[in-house]
Each structure stands twice: as C-alpha cells, then as structure tokens.
Amino acid sequence: MSSPVQAGACVLNRREFIHSAASVGGGLLLAFGWPVGRLEAEQNIPTTRSPSAFLEIGTDGTITVTSPAVEMGQGGHTAMPMILIEELGGDWNRVQVKDAPAGVVYNNPVFHQQSTVGSFSVRGWYAELRRIGATAREMLLQAAAADWDVPAGELNAANSVISHPTSGRSCHFGSVASMAARLPVPQHPTLKSSVDFNLIGTSPRRVELSKKIDGSARYGIDVTLPNMLYAAIKMSPTLSGTLKSFDDSAAQRAAGYRATVPLPDGMIVIADSYWQARQALAQVNVEYAPGKLAGVDSPQISQILRAAFTEPGAVVRSEGDAPAVLARLPNTLEAVYEVPYLAHACMEPMNCTANIDAAGCEVWCGTQAPQGAQQAAASVLKIPIEQVRVHTQYLGGGFGRRGESDFVVQAVMAAKAVGRPVKLIWSREEDIQHDYYRPAAAIRFRAALDGEKRLSALECVVVTSSAPTRIGAGPAFYTGSIADSNYSYAVPNFRVTGLDKDLGVRFGFWRSVNESHNPFMLEGFIDEIAHHLQQDPYQFRRSLLQHGRGRRQLAVLDLAAEKAGWRNRRAGHALGIAAFEAFGSFIATVADISMKGPEIRLHRVVTAIDCGVAIHPDNIQAQLEGGMVYGLTAALRGQITLANGAVEQTNFTDYRMLTMAEMPRVECHVLPSTEAPGGIGEPGTAPIAPALANAIYAATGNRLRSLPLSSHGLTYSAQRT
Amino acid sequence: MLELQVNGKAYRVDVDPTTPLLWVLRDGLDLIGTKFGCGVGACGACTVLMDGQAMRSCVVPVSAVAGKAVTTIEGLSNDGSHPVQQAWLAESVPQCGYCQSGMMLAAVALLKHKPQPTDADIDTAMTNICRCGTYNRIRRAIHAAARRNLYV
Numbered sequence: 001m002s003s004p005v006q007a008g009a010c011v012l013n014r015r016e017f018i019h020s021a022a023s024v025g026g027g028l029l030l031a032f033g034w035p036v037g038r039l040e041a042e043q044n045i046p047t048t049r050s051p052s053a054f055l056e057i058g059t060d061g062t063i064t065v066t067s068p069a070v071e072m073g074q075g076g077h078t079a080m081p082m083i084l085i086e087e088l089g090g091d092w093n094r095v096q097v098k099d100a101p102a103g104v105v106y107n108n109p110v111f112h113q114q115s116t117v118g119s120f121s122v123r124g125w126y127a128e129l130r131r132i133g134a135t136a137r138e139m140l141l142q143a144a145a146a147d148w149d150v151p152a153g154e155l156n157a158a159n160s161v162i163s164h165p166t167s168g169r170s171c172h173f174g175s176v177a178s179m180a181a182r183l184p185v186p187q188h189p190t191l192k193s194s195v196d197f198n199l200i201g202t203s204p205r206r207v208e209l210s211k212k213i214d215g216s217a218r219y220g221i222d223v224t225l226p227n228m229l230y231a232a233i234k235m236s237p238t239l240s241g242t243l244k245s246f247d248d249s250a251a252q253r254a255a256g257y258r259a260t261v262p263l264p265d266g267m268i269v270i271a272d273s274y275w276q277a278r279q280a281l282a283q284v285n286v287e288y289a290p291g292k293l294a295g296v297d298s299p300q301i302s303q304i305l306r307a308a309f310t311e312p313g314a315v316v317r318s319e320g321d322a323p324a325v326l327a328r329l330p331n332t333l334e335a336v337y338e339v340p341y342l343a344h345a346c347m348e349p350m351n352c353t354a355n356i357d358a359a360g361c362e363v364w365c366g367t368q369a370p371q372g373a374q375q376a377a378a379s380v381l382k383i384p385i386e387q388v389r390v391h392t393q394y395l396g397g398g399f400g401r402r403g404e405s406d407f408v409v410q411a412v413m414a415a416k417a418v419g420r421p422v423k424l425i426w427s428r429e430e431d432i433q434h435d436y437y438r439p440a441a442a443i444r445f446r447a448a449l450d451g452e453k454r455l456s457a458l459e460c461v462v463v464t465s466s467a468p469t470r471i472g473a474g475p476a477f478y479t480g481s482i483a484d485s486n487y488s489y490a491v492p493n494f495r496v497t498g499l500d501k502d503l504g505v506r507f508g509f510w511r512s513v514n515e516s517h518n519p520f521m522l523e524g525f526i527d528e529i530a531h532h533l534q535q536d537p538y539q540f541r542r543s544l545l546q547h548g549r550g551r552r553q554l555a556v557l558d559l560a561a562e563k564a565g566w567r568n569r570r571a572g573h574a575l576g577i578a579a580f581e582a583f584g585s586f587i588a589t590v591a592d593i594s595m596k597g598p599e600i601r602l603h604r605v606v607t608a609i610d611c612g613v614a615i616h617p618d619n620i621q622a623q624l625e626g627g628m629v630y631g632l633t634a635a636l637r638g639q640i641t642l643a644n645g646a647v648e649q650t651n652f653t654d655y656r657m658l659t660m661a662e663m664p665r666v667e668c669h670v671l672p673s674t675e676a677p678g679g680i681g682e683p684g685t686a687p688i689a690p691a692l693a694n695a696i697y698a699a700t701g702n703r704l705r706s707l708p709l710s711s712h713g714l715t716y717s718a719q720r721t
Numbered sequence: 722m723l724e725l726q727v728n729g730k731a732y733r734v735d736v737d738p739t740t741p742l743l744w745v746l747r748d749g750l751d752l753i754g755t756k757f758g759c760g761v762g763a764c765g766a767c768t769v770l771m772d773g774q775a776m777r778s779c780v781v782p783v784s785a786v787a788g789k790a791v792t793t794i795e796g797l798s799n800d801g802s803h804p805v806q807q808a809w810l811a812e813s814v815p816q817c818g819y820c821q822s823g824m825m826l827a828a829v830a831l832l833k834h835k836p837q838p839t840d841a842d843i844d845t846a847m848t849n850i851c852r853c854g855t856y857n858r859i860r861r862a863i864h865a866a867a868r869r870n871l872y873v
Binding site for chain 1: 736737740741744748749751752753754755756757758759760761763764766793794795797798800801806809810813814815816817818819820821822825840843844845847848849850851852853854855856857858859860
C-alpha cells in the first residue's frame with residue numbers, strides 16, 4: 001500500500017514554475033514558465049519567451065492537454081494525457097490533445113531534449129504530468145471551496161465534477177475554471193495514492209484512433225497549403241557522394257516543371273504536382289564525385305569491425321579483474337557476433353512542407369524532434385529559431401528515423417528557392433538508400449568458467465559507430481545495458497570495452513537503439529556458456545539472477561518460461577529464451593520453433609515484461625507485439641548492404657518486411673507492478689533475435705552468431721496451429 | 722480530360738493519363754486517406770477498390786480506371802460506421818495508422834469475396850505491409866467482422 005507522496009520532492013528545479021492564467025475563453029490555463037534551470041541556462045536558451053501551456057480547462061468543461069510526446073503509433077497522445085487527467089480527476093471523454101510546438105518547456109525532464117525517443121515519454125514525464133494535474137485539481141477545488149464557503153479538504157474531484165459530500169453540492173470543472181485561474185498556484189500539490197487510480201491501468205480508446213479508420217488523420221505527407229508546389233528528390237547513390245555537375249535542360253521542358261534546386265549531395269526538382277516533379281527529376285542528368293566510400297563493399301565493413309577487437313578502446317565497465325581471470329582459468333570460451341546495417345523503412349516516406357514568409361518560416365512534418373526541425377530550418381535561413389514555427393503532424397512511423405531533420409533542411413531549401421510553399425516527398429528508394437542506418441556492430445566475447453562450473457569472468461569488446469556530436473554518443477551509450485551497473489546477471493569479473501569506428505556511413509537511432517544488437521549477441525553468448533556447461537539455458541540464467549538487483553529480471557524470466565511451457569515443450573519443438581533490462585523495463589522472450597530442413601517454423605512467441613506501473617495495458621500489448629515484429633523482420637532478413645559505397649537495397653521488393661502470412665502467434669504477459677514506469681516502445685524489439693537464434697541452436701546444434709538468419713541459408717514460416 | 726467515378730461522385734480531371742491514380746486521388750481530389758508507400762505496388766498503402774476489387778493505385782494509370790467505380794477509405798462510410806472500420810476500432814488495430822486505409826480496403830474486398838474467410842484466406846488476400854506489426858489485430862478484426870455475418 002503506497003501513501004500519497006509530495007510531488008515537489010521528485011521534480012527538477014526548473015519545473016517549479018507552473019504558471020496559471022486565464023485561457024482565451026476565460027478558463028484555467030496551466031503552463032510551465034521561466035526562469036529555466038541550469039541545463040537550459042548553460043545552453044544560452046533565451047528566457048524571454050512566454051510560458052507554454054500544458055493544460056487548459058475551458059469554461060465549457062473542455063480539457064485540452066498539450067502532449068510533450070508526438071504520436072507515431074506508440075500511444076503518446078493517449079498515455080501522456082491519461083497521467084495528467086488521472087491526477088486532475090477530469091472527464092476523459094472531454095479531453096482534447098494537441099501536439100506541443102517546439103519549445104524548451106517541452107524538453108523531456110530526464111534527458112533534456114524535446115524528442116519522442118528512447119521509450120522515454122512516460123518514463124520522463126510521469127512525475128511532471130501528475131504534478132500538473134494535481135496542481136490544477138487543487139486550484140479547482142480551492143475555487144469551489146471558496147464559492148461554497150467550505151474547507152477544500154472536504155471536496156472531491158472525479159469525472160470533471162467537484163462534489164461536497166456533506167452538503168450534497170456539486171459543480172462542473174468548467175463553472176469554476178475562470179475563478180481557479182485567479183488563485184495562487186500550489187507549489188506542493190498532494191498526489192493521489194496509486195491504489196486510488198481509476199484511469200491509469202485502464203485502456204480507453206486511443207484518442208486519435210477514430211481518425212485512423214476513416215482516412216482523416218493528417219500525417220506530414222497530407223499537408224496542403226494554398227499556392228503550394230511539390231518537390232521530388234534524388235541523392236547521390238554513393239553515400240559519401242557530392243554533386244559535381246548536372247544538366248536539367250530536358251527536365252525544364254517537362255510538364256509542370258518549376259525549378260531545379262541543387263543540393264550538396266543531391267538534386268531537388270519542383271513542379272506543379274508531385275508526379276510531375278518525379279517525372280521531371282528523372283530527366284535530370286547528374287554527375288557525382290563519389291567521395292571516400294567509393295569502392296567500399298559490405299565485406300570490408302565487416303573486416304574493419306572485426307579487426308578492431310585488438311585495438312585499445314574505452315573501458316566502460318570493469319569489475320574484478322576479467323583479463324587476469326581469463327588468463328588464469330583453463331576453461332574459457334570465445335565468440336564473435338555481428339549484425340549489419342538496417343534501415344527504418346517507416347511506412348510514410350520522409351517528407352516535409354515548408355513556407356517562408358516575412359515572419360520567418362513555418363514547417364509541417366511528422367517529427368520526433370520539433371526543436372531539431374526548428375533548428376534545421378533556422379540554420380538554412382540563418383534566422384533565429386524563434387522565427388521558425390513547427391507544426392507537428394501524425395507520424396506514419398518514426399522508429400528513430402524521424403528524430404533526424406535532413407528532410408526539413410531540404411524542404412526549406414526548396415521553399416526558399418521558389419518563394420512559395422513546397423511539399424517535399426521522398427521516394428521509397430531514397431528512403432531505403434539514404435537512411436540514418438542502425439549501425440553495423442560486432443562484439444567479441446570471452447568467458448572464463450571456474451572449477452565449480454560458474455561464470456567467473458566475462459569480457460565484451462563492442463565495436464560500432466558513434467559520433468561525438470550527437471546525443472547519446474560514445475562507448476558508454478552504445479554498450480548500453482551491458483555496461484550499466486544494473487546489468488542483471490551477476491558476474492564477479494566483468495569488463496566491457498567500447499571501440500568507435502566511423503565507417504563513413506551515416507547512422508542513427510533505430511527502434512531499441514543499442515539494444516537492437518547487444519542482446520542478440522550477449523544473450524546468444526550466455527546461451528553458449530550454458531550449453532558449454534551442459535546446463536539448461538533457462539536454469540543457467542536463473543542461477544545468474546540469484547541476487548537483489550536480479551529480482552525483477554528473474555520474475556519475468558520465470559513467467560516467460562512458464563507461459564511458454566519450458567518444462568513441457570511439445571514433441572519436435574525447440575525453445576529459445578532471452579532476457580535483459582532495457583529502457584527501464586525488464587523483459588524475457590521465448591521463441592517456440594521447429595525446423596523442417598532449412599526452414600525455421602515459428603509456432604509462438606511468448607514475452608513477459610515488468611514495465612512498472614502500466615498506464616494503458618492494451619497499448620503495452622500492442623507495443624510489445626509490434627516491437628517484436630520489428631525485431632523479427634530484422635532478425636530474419638533485415639540487412640542494408642553496400643556495393644561501391646552505395647546501398648544495394650531499393651524498395652520493399654528487396655528490403656522485405658514481414659507479412660500477414662508470416663505473423664506468428666504472440667503472447668505478452670505484463671507483470672503487475674507499482675514500480676516507476678519503464679519504457680514499452682522499444683523493449684519488445686530486442687529479445688526476439690536472440691530467442692530465435694537460441695531456439696535454432698536447441699533444434700539443430702548450429703550456433704548462429706550473425707544476422708540476418710537468411711544469410712545462413714535459413715528460410716522461415718509462421719505456424720499458427 | 723478524363724472522367725472518374727470515385728466514392729459515388731463523378732469527377733473530370735485534366736491530367737496526363739499516365740499519372741498513377743494515387744496522385745490524382747491525393748493531389749487532385751484531396752482524398753488524402755489513400756497513402757503513398759512504395760510507388761511500385763509492393764506495400765499496399767495505396768490500396769483502393771476498383772469495382773469492388775482491391776488494387777494498388779500507385780501503379781495504375783488514371784486512364785485505366787475510366788468507367789470504373791473507385792472506392793477510397795473516404796467512401797467506405799460517411800461516419801466510420803462500416804463494419805470493417807468498426808471492427809478496426811473495436812480491436813484497436815491502428816498504431817501509426819499509415820497503412821490502415823489500404824488494409825481496411827483489402828479486407829473489404831476479401832470479405833466481399835469470402836464472407837467467412839479462413840486464416841489461410843486472410844494470409845493469401847492480405848499482402849499489404851504494416852511496419853507497426855498490427856497483423857494479429859487485423860486478423861482478429863477481419864474475423865470479428867465476418868462473425869457478425871455482415872456480408873452474408
């Protein structure tokens with residue numbers, strides 16, 4: 001049983017300035033104001049901007065919540081308001097949700113960027129949104145209490161109705177909203193006890209869902225402005241290529257042609273319609289200087305990664321003395337794992353609409369990083385960021401790709417060139433061939449087993465790409481949960497080293513980020529150790545979790561194993577298991593397969609997760625299942641390969657996605673928990689690859705240490721019966 | 722000038738007849754519920770119905786649909802009440818939602834042809850791509866719509 005907690009104790013200083021004001025309609029408006037905290041001050045962010053609203057309660061009772069998380073299918077527009085409305089005691093059916101504009105007040109309280117990334121929205125905003133909701137509730141109650149001349153402590157708020165049980169009086173939020181707006185803002189509102197939650201933990205229909213069944217949801221690609229032109233783009237096939245010369249004389253004669261906009265690395269053609277722009281673009285002859293990736297093929301990338309294992313790297317974790325133990329103990333194991341580049345392939349190709357006017361610039365796009373889009377536009381036009389207004393639209397998939405702003409830069413350049421609004425749409429080919437790829441990565445593992453057949457030492461050398469200019473860069477980041485001191489498995493001598501290799505291929509964040517490669521490799525190697533010790537892989541993992549911080553991991557491991565029938569597998573079936581902590585959640589997955597020659601027949605995927613307080617259980621199910629599909633697709637056949645510095649894959653024809661017929665049965669079990677919320681968008685992506693590879697080993701004795709599985713000559717089918 | 726019949730309305734459009742129907746729908750008629758995904762007929766985001774059959778509008782020249790009845794997501798119902806739309810809502814199918822117009826139209830075509838589809842029928846007919854991984858919910862929604870015998 002938890003007791004009410006004081007919100008003030010767990011929030012950052014910069015957020016202790018909730019402002020209150022009358023809304024345009026006279027209702028209550030709560031906003032975050034200034035001064036800003038240390039981080040923003042260090043970044044010289046101007047403090048003159050007006051407060052930005054999070055919550056407005058109209059005199060008609062309408063509740064408008066500005067979501068600091070964008071909506072890309074992950075449920076941010078529902079989960080964020082749910083947290084606030086829970087504390088407010090508002091009527092969920094009166095809630096409207098808006099996307100936040102670009103603004104520092106919408107920076108995630110945990111990592112200080114306005115980015116919907118890293119499964120961080122609920123994790124980062126849980127405490128803040130509760131505090132805002134509780135603040136507004138107390139102000140509304142104060143207003144009603146003053147009106148009725150009774151103590152505020154005798155009033156309740158539920159479903160937007162304030163009631164006074166003693167007298168039987170009640171009123172609606174809307175009727176006291178303007179009075180509440182004139183009251184002082186309580187600085188330490190009392191939060192609800194979690195046992196009193198009646199919205200958190202339920203699964204109301206996601207707020208935008210009705211717009212996603214009738215075609216009315218507006219994505220970036222759907223933006224239409226008066227007087228708008230359309231732009232098509234083609235970039236240098238060689239990833240490092242730069243524009244040398246071009247001849248657009250034929251394009252200029254094409255129907256609807258308006259302008260050619262040469263880019264440093266490509267070409268934009270603008271026309272009256274998108275189809276005309278594409279047709280005209282196809283008639284431009286372009287010559288590129290291929291740059292440093294000329295002659296680079298994928299096998300060389302692999303060689304570079306593997307050659308780096310013996311180079312000195314950054315030691316990001318060192319407990320005990322793994323090198324000494326490895327040198328001393330005779331019973332050792334060594335293995336190298338590797339994964340390729342991957343593209344995101346959001347269903348909605350990259351796009352952005354831009355317009356430049358006397359006041360500055362407006363951009364419309366699906367973006368995970370509104371301030372990134374703002375800065376990108378400002379940098380092209382060399383104007384202050386305050387003069388760029390970003391209108392975030394629904395995202396037809398994000399997965400990390402829309403945290404980048406390359407398409408914003410291009411759209412603004414196009415709009416600048418013609419002095420009219422321009423909508424730029426990438427082709428699917430450009431999307432596949434000019435992504436910010438999940439970087440190729442490799443790990444060399446070494447393990448030493450002691451005389452008691454225990455894992456005494458584990459050494460991991462992680463080689464991948466990282467860039468010092470970006471958030472989350474560097475070995476401590478990409479080694480992720482392996483290097484985290486909370487890493488669940490107990491290993492007395494543990495050393496993790498990271499090595500950066502800039503291979504010249506641009507890379508970025510791909511759903512589950514570093515966990516898209518580390519768990520495949522580490523959970524594969526842990527499986528190898530178990531088999532080497534002739535132990536059951538599930539029981540071996542259990543043995544590594546018999547300590548305090550392993551408690552939550554152990555619980556999900558047990559649950560997944562139990563639900564998958566680890567002890568009573570069906571005849572002819574093989575099970576593979578993988579478990580780890582990621583994004584603040586603990587997850588375990590079991591893949592249930594059989595093999596028919598080279599065909600992996602996937603019967604069932606069983607996942608268990610402890611993601612702390614479950615905000616919207618149905619959405620957690622959807623995210624775990626969807627995340628699994630994203631990981632399964634990559635594990636089976638996902639790879640971006642280079643030939644002469646150019647991406648070989650072109651479209652969904654050769655970068656193939658999982659289909660309905662290939663969709664396995666999926667079970668997701670969510671552990672009841674009162675812990676702080678963990679992430680749910682990404683944890684589900686990572687465990688399927690190791691679970692599947694471990695199941696294949698169990699079935700065949702063949703240890704697969706690289707992805708995709710198709711590169712080992714394996715085929716795949718889903719068996720739902 | 723081409724004459725089109727879309728969602729029960731007649732339109733006259735003045736475009737190059739080789740223009741894919743997708744771009745005429747989106748940029749000419751402002752029917753933006755039909756989505757661009759791949760441009761090569763590989764993903765199905767642009768699926769519409771032509772005389773009741775599902776087809777991928779990104780690879781169909783607009784001239785090929787003259788005289789045919791085209792149905793887009795906007796024409797499925799005025800108010801989201803089509804049984805397939807309602808099943809999609811009840812199962813909370815969409816995540817990002819970008820592929821779902823095409824998915825729903827493919828499902829409508831399937832159910833018209835096979836009012837009680839088996840899983841194998843669904844596997845064969847539903848070849849559109851969803852990156853969010855909503856396939857199992859789509860399958861459940863199709864079965865739910867079928868169970869209500871709405872097409873019999």
